Amino acid sequence: MKYTLIIFFIVAISKTKCNVTANAKNVGEGDISTTRLPSDFTGNKELSDKKLESSKNVGNGESSVYLDDVIFAMKNQNWTAEEKPCLDHIYRLLAGLQNFTLWAVWEWDAQASEPQGLLFGNRYQLGNFDQCMNAPWAKTHPELKTKYCLAEIRLERTDKAVRRRVDRPTYPYQSALDYIEYHVPHSRPLNELTWGACVPSSCPPRTVEQLLGIMLARSHLGAAGIKADISVDEPCQSAEDELEYDALFYAFFIVMGSVTAIALVCTYLNYQRTQDSSLDADSREPDFISAFCLRENASDLLRMKKEGVEVFYGIRFLTICLIVMDHQIGIYNAGPISDALSSDELFQQEVNKTTLGMLILHDDLFVDTFFLLSGFLTVTNLVKFNRLPNPLFIILKRYVRLVVALAVVIFYISAVHPYTGTGPLWKRAIAYDTTHCRNNWWLNLLMLNNYINPESMCIIPSWYIPCDFHFFVVTILVYCIYRTWPKLGITIAALLTAASIIAPGVVNYMNELSAVQLFTFDFILNPRGSKDFKLTYIPSHTRFASYLVGFYIGYVFIKYSSKGLDRMRQKWSVLGALAALTLMLLVMLLGSSYLWRSYHPLEGAVYAALNRPVWALGVGLLVLCCSLGHVPLIKSFLSWYPWVPLSRLSYGLFLTHAMLIARNVFITRNPQHNDYVEIVNTTIGIIFFGCLAALAIFLLAEAPANKLLALCLKSKVKKMKDQESNPDPLSTTTSMSTVPTGSGYLSENLPGTIQYSSKI
Template sequence: MKYIYLICFGIIAINKIKCHVTDRTKNGGMSETLTTQLPADNDTRNIIIKETSDKKHESPEKVQDGDNSVYLDDVLFAMKNQNWTGEEQPCLDHIYRLLYGLQNFTLWAVYEWDAQASEPQGLLFGNRYQLGNFDQCMHAPWAKKQPELKTKYCLADIVLERTDRNVRRKVEKLHYPYQSALDFIEHRPPHTRPLNDLTWGACVPSACAPSTVERLLAVMLARSHLGAAGMRANISITEPCQSSDDEREYDALFYTFFGVMGSITVICLICTYLNCRQKELDPDSRKSGFIKAFCLKENALDLLRMKKEGIEVFYGIRFFTICLIVLDHQIGISNSGPISDGLLSDQEIQTPLGLLILHDDLFVDTFFLLSGFLTITNMAKFKRMPNPLFIILKRYIRLIVAFAVVIFYVCAVYPHTGTGPLWIRGAGHDTELCRKNWWVNLLMLHNYIDTENMCIIQSWYIPCDFHFFVVTVLVYCIYRRLPNLGLIIAAVLTVAALVVPGVVNYMYDLSPVQLFTFEFLKDPRASREFNETYIKSHTRFAAYLVGFYSGYIFVTYSSKGNLNRISRKWSILGTCSALTLMLVVMVLGSMFLWRSYHPLEGAVYAALNRPAWACGVALIVLCCSFGHVPLVKGFLSWYPWVPLSRLSYGLYLTHSLLISRSVFITRNPQHNDHFEALISTVGVIFWGCIAALLLWLLAEAPANKLLALCLKRRIKRIMHLEASPVAVSPNTSMSTVPTGSGHLNDNLPDTIYFSSKI
């Protein structure tokens, strides 16, 4: 019996295999000519497809079995029951051909449909961007030979809304698995991304208008799992669709940029060669000064010079501050772009790590402190004050030259450096704003004029620093001539700098701090706090004044020649106290995100948090300068930080362009990984320093030296007209220590000669 059962089982198995092979042969048969026939009611639309090839094509039988066919039939049925206009007919014909081609599994139809997400995925986990396959849509192999099959890529913004009238219950347990998915999607904790918003990338026929694409996506979304509960979708396409036929024209601005920068490069190379070959040129000749100003070797050596004036810790503080700013921007800009786990990223804001990140804008106040500190240390060197207009002009040139080159690059070259689903939305928008408001930036007024269309968002810092410099220089000049009046003005400015931020915060009922949450990162220019308080000079002056006064303390006690005034014990204790103060200020600011508070409490914190942070940094500087803090002082004064710190300004100008480009060219959502963020940050810092080095060698250093040369010659002419000229000794030179806020080299001429007329 056992053998009989085995024989029967073998016969049955052979028959099943034979039948399976026979079925595959029948269904897989090829024919030389294929005709995709449509139902009779569509004959009037002339969408019967006939495709012929030399040898082989796909099966003439439709692939109609399975859920996919049901889905396609459902979409086709919904499309037929729409009210279409005559202008939409070419697009509609192509869509019908596409759907019937999908039923036959025709290559071009499957290729086109496969380039987009048929329905959103991962939306409940914060995956807002459903981008599909951008390159597959844009670069079909037959796009040039078969123009009727051309496609384009469109981005649609969709907001899902509930249509049911059921009582909406408060979500008590966010992750309770048996609650309604509608309640979960609709629930949005404060400062998190909405789960009912998505951006959908659609690969559609090139003949389709945006309104037709919106209706097509509405049909597809209604047949997806998100349409099962009858959610209403508000769909809008607000930007031009991208096509492979869209060639970016290199306009006159593009060629002008490379012409100007190429000419400067040639001049620098020639001057470098002449300066190296002619070492004994007459130092008083104009030719010598011009050649040295453009000499790459001389300008590179300026980066390596370390000035020992007792505040060498500035080098390390400056460089690590800009590194932390780059890290914050890397995390923030990446989280605002396509990521697959946005829900987890939003939940991290209430973790200890989130408390250390959300209020990291305090790092910028470190730069304000350094700038104010060095302003007074340089001004205090003069026995007689020169014309303040010369000092202000030198400062303006120092800040504006590199800034102007970066703006020029954004307007002319930046839009040609990448492609991607979000490229037009991101890089194109930034370029448009810079071409519109570049002149406001050059006037140092872009933190007050048309701030919602600001060119280069992080550049708000530059006019603030310049405004602070102008005010403090003028007040100090008044103080040197009329001490009592100068002290009164300084007292009024100090009180105003402390009070105004709190008053503005209280009057407009704003958040005490600018928290880097999703709604801010998505569009910083549209943030109310950003425009009212964060970027305004009159609300950010306090940290600069703390630096100014702490610098005055340093000048007063260091002028006696003895810097060792604080014992090691008190130096360590002061440094630890400063770090504790800074940590408390940062954490308290982040806690405003999720706790309730009285408006008056928020106003007090808004007024005091930034000067308190600056006091912490100033205390560290003074403890290291007048005492000895083991490891800290030696590490921050390490020589390799010298050239890197002098490149901080250029890195500040360029790093956001590198980060934004990597986000705007993203094809697919990325996983938010901390280690990957660190790696990306290191890369941005490296290439940003390379860009900053080029800015320094080709633009900043030559401009500074040419201005110094012009000022010296002008002053010498004045000296010849004076009866008794007075020269300033080298000890009262106007050389300055660089800072990350823009003091990256000498802010003023190396030696100034002035007379009583200046």
Template sequence: MKYKIVTVIILVNAIFGNCHVTSKTKNGDPTTSMPLVNQAQNVSDIKSGEKKKDLVKIFNLNDSPVYLDDVLFSLKNQNWTEEEQPCLHTTLLLLHNLQNFTLWAVWNWDAISSEPQGLLYGSRFQLGNFDQCMSAPWYKNQPELRTQYCLADIVLERTDKPVKKRISDPFDPYQSALNLLEYQSVFRRPLNELTWGVCVPVVCQPKSVERLMGTLLAHSHLGTAGLRAHISVNDPCQRADKSMQFDGLFFAFIGVMGSLVVTALICTFIKFKKKELNDNKIRDNIIVAFDIKTNANNLLKQSGEGLEVFYGMKFLTICVIVSAHQYGIFNGGPVSNGTKLDEDILTILGMIFLHEDIVVDTFFLLSGFLTATFIVRAKKLPNLFYLFVKRYVRLVVAYAVVIFYICAIFPYTGSGPLWNRAIAGDTNQCRKNWWLSLLMLSNYIDSENICLVISWYIPCDFHFFILTVTLYWFYKRCPTAGKILAIFVTIAAVLTPGIINYIYKLPAIQLFTYDFITNPRGPLQFHMTYIKSHTRYAAYLIGFFSGYLYVYCAASDNFNKIPKKWSILGACLSIFVMGVVMFTGPMFLWRSYDVLESAVYAALNRPVWASSVALLVMCLSLGQVPLIKSFLSWYPWVPLSRLSYGLYLIHTVFIARNVYVTRNPQHHDYINIMTYCLGIVCEGCLAALVIWLFAEAPIINLLNICFKFSVNKQADAKAAENTSTNEEKYKTFNRSHIQDNLPTAIQIDSSKI
């Protein structure tokens, strides 16, 4: 009986003890409790309920101050320097008010991710709530409560020294989680690296922020294993009271583009009102050059050279490149399922994204092909200087507009936890090396700071055009020596990438792994073989030779048509070889490295791809391949293909903007990627259309006007010189004849002869 009474007393004390949730902390601050009104309401609801005899569960909120007390104790017992004292005092005040559940303190602390989440599944970015940190309602009236948002980069390493052994299954559930954190793979992202966003008082310096992040990390679940954390705050913290100021470049861009738009609108209006214009007047030619309707119609013109398949091939190629860049840039940003992305690399679709860089060689081949068809069909070789200038202007106008936009406007188009870090990757480099880009030297000089990573293609194309046209000019002057030189250059173009790979022991190709997409300017291979003109020339040369062969076959009566059977067979063979090249490249990720094998593949994979594309072009243009030929020759591809250059230049800017304004990690799946790609293609085409109508087409037209009147002036001068010479000869002949045969009494007025 005594034991029963004791048991009842203990239960009564436990029940009444749990009903009271207010207490004192060791610092003497009252903690927050559940309001008594709510407690009474809950008790009355329970009493009126059906289950009156059920035991009521009361949630004890006093467990949370234990965490805050530990944080306070840890912060107080660190060696803070004199300049860090204001940050310490403000942070302690924040934590004390947080224990009191004061609004401003809870608001600021609520904007912080209390501990990393999803790190083992590849969620590297722990960003908290950026907008809550930056947009408190009282910031304008209470400046002492202002905070700043800082990003800390953290690298974790284990403090114990386990026996190193090969891990066959990094996801063995019964092993230590430390093994997974330190697991390294050539295509998997490192799981021991994270970027953590924190909302701290404005008086805190980067060193103080590192202390706070170290304390929070130590009290998280990652601190239970004794991990050592290397924390660094390298980027300037963002403050709500420091908005970005518009600089001179911003207003210069607005002024230049605004002037071009106004000029185009005025010229379009004048041309609309004035139906007939004189082609021999410079003023009327300038009006036509800026006419929006004329320039828009030029996008719709279809050439009848038998190469209509180029339109579809060109636009679909840029769509593949956009999708690959969307996949890569999205993968390098905040994603919640990064581990799943890494696993997808081993799938067929993932391997396509790994080696999508080979698709760019299609552009080189098409460019060389068109160069050959133009220059070979010319009855007389045009002036080389005019050709080079026209090619330069064709490439540089849209390029300059995009660089100008990145330097002047792009920094103001977004905000977010990662925004300043992201735009610095392109804006700073473009502001520093814009002149190298416009001089077509960016892929050779200071390529570590190349403006707009994808722009390496442009100087390569320009260099290829100059060198190829010069070689053809030399061939026309000295056929035998020209052929020998062409053979030598072709062999050198094919072997050079392999030789460089062999000397420097580089990987077979530059694969788009996680390390590369997060830092594309970093790898040695990117600068040694990927962006250099002398290592990418083979595809352009193959295109030029293919174009030369096409012109010869099209003009011949015997080779101007390929039988349907052979054209289908050739098309199937070319597609098969392209697939082999595409899927064999990623296999070097899990093959043991062999320097000779890698060098051979580096030398041959791009020429083989280009030859396959050339074979497909020849079969489609000179033969009959049902469905494929009609699909690629579809008329809507015509304007889209002409906008593909502008789309190529601008699409990564739009992708980066969409990825780095995100506030939280995004879930990745292929439906989302496809949706994003469609949006980027549409936005990019609209931007390319604007650049074409108001900048690219007018400036190209003005250049043609300069050449037109320059040539006309030279022709007129030459004609006048010939006329003057003939007239002088006529005068001399008639004067001598008349003077010899007429009587001397008759005076001859030579001016009237």
């Protein structure tokens, strides 16, 4: 017996050495042996019910068992005839993996074999997009072409177990199925993921769905028998799908190039004209050349107007910076991040609230600051008219100031923006916006995009622009009535004020909406589809109150500054400023609490009606304290001269920042870590480049258009002056009744400050 065992071991060792030597020899003989496929993998024979065998020259191991398991699962699926080319490629791929052939390993290595980090909120499993799209042999071996597909997956438990109540959702000894199923209010669900797959170019969407189902079933998520609802609803990407430049792309550069050339020529001609000593620079009449002169437009950008409200410069620019940061946080968290659970803790219930979360959850109030500034500057400019000109001309001038920069940005998004990036999520996110801009650009230019077809709005933040324009038009018309019939004007203004406060509360109560706009993960993914967004957040009739508060605050400022009461005691100024800041803080914190408090329709409606005008009242009180009195540090900081040019670029930054943020987020290839220091750093970069874009828009389009319109109106004024019998109809000593009510009195009555009156 002893000798028999010894002989047995010797024979076994000899056979093992022979097999290893033979395998090594086969691998070293060249590419032919490594790409040799079993007959069942070649696709030349009909698929049989017999389980496919692994290649003989690959030893048994975990990878071999995994691939055999995948092959077996594929054999038990129902495939159609049109899927056969795809299956042939996949079988060759699996055989190549067993032989460790380069092209097969390259293709398999380009995708995540199973989801990772899902329990910590890592929704996006993107694999390696560039490796899939840029195989070195893509052009020389067309039979190995691949494409990149995105699949949306929803996991559902199949067991019928009764879930036990667990006070702590992260109790370590509970079932992971319970944890995945547990959905904290206002946070992203853990049972949904987006999976990027690198598949043969011949595979139809149904085949991709089945393949991912097989892979998911053999992952750790499939161990408990989770059912996966998989869908591939959008076209896959391949290396051959490069966008071709269309006519709109070339049109943008032709138009902007022509405008740039005109501006450079006009700048040179205007400079030559200033060198002529026979001409007085101050006495020259504005003309086409000066309208496009870059030097003169830049000097307008740098000019600081001393009118007592210099704090507006700092408030305006710092407010847009806060809005950019908020949008950066929101869009960044909607993209691929590896630790989304940490971000969602900001939205969780009371026990998990954080100070940072309380401060940023209701930060949409910053937009109401712009409405306040708009209303304030509107009234301060209107009272400067000795005789009110034709309101249609004032409205036209306001429209041009708003629409020119907006048109340039829409033109860019429609024509150029799709060509500026690539990535797994790029087409989904950016092409979606481009399509809306190409189809609905006219709604933006007509200032109707916040009412008509808002679910297809071009440039989501642009809802602010029609609101501001509608407020301006209504205010101008009511003010004209007030100048003619004061009592009637006051009555209409009182009714408008009451309606503007009541309207959001009524809409909120009737539709059982939240007291504040919930900036949850679902909202950020699709803001246009949010019911709250369309009913209460963007309509003009629910946002008018803050504008009217600004109008009345501006009237108070004009009344007291005109009486010489322009200096408030420092003690009262400081106390008033502190009260204003406290009021603003309370409104913001109270609004954040509605995200986790129990819902009470009446209470929510009252807060929805009052929170925005109260916030605007706090900002207005701060402005009055700084303008009519002296608040150390705050007033000097907000009136700092560098805010002047930056504040005038705020409008362009408002229009461009979301586009820049979206590009940074959706060209990413891998989930990022949610680090707030990095978010601040990125925000600073967005503000910098957004200001550069805004500067180009201002110098090349916005300022020239405003000046050209002023020239047109001035020519009309001059023409109508020639028809007047009174040589000086604009004299301040002439009574209101002796002045004709025509439109020929606009130019000289319009103060220069209205140029930036109610723009952001």
